[in-house]
Amino acid sequence: MQLARWGNSLALRIPASIVELLGLKEGDDIEVNVAGTHRFEIDRDRSREKLVERMRMLRKPLPAGWRFDRDDANER
Template sequence: MVVSKWGNSLAIRLPAAVVDALELHEGDDIEVVVASARIFELKKKPGREDFLARLRDFRGKLPADFTFDRNDANE
């Protein structure tokens, strides 16, 4: 990968293998995490559909003894 100037910023072009592995599309949000001085990780941020799927999976799985107290929650 080559670092290029893009306006006032620097940019890299992702190889097709990385795009395919992360199933990236134009407009997707990604996160770059610096692991060490010369190593970084690239992660695809979950989209709205991913969050909705996680919520659907979670639905109805609270413990049987769970109670919600609105007053405690608003303190």
């Protein structure tokens, strides 16, 4: 792998074999961890998925017969 200049930053190209192995696509968030003096690990960033799962656990059912009324919601 080789570092390249991207604006004021440096970019690292990830080989296609790793992209395929991790199931990555353009725009995905990844997590890079330093694993030693000259080593690092790359994995999918799953923080968003974990947050969504936590939000789903907090979800409560709506009362029977409840309906959303836009006019009531927007009254002040």
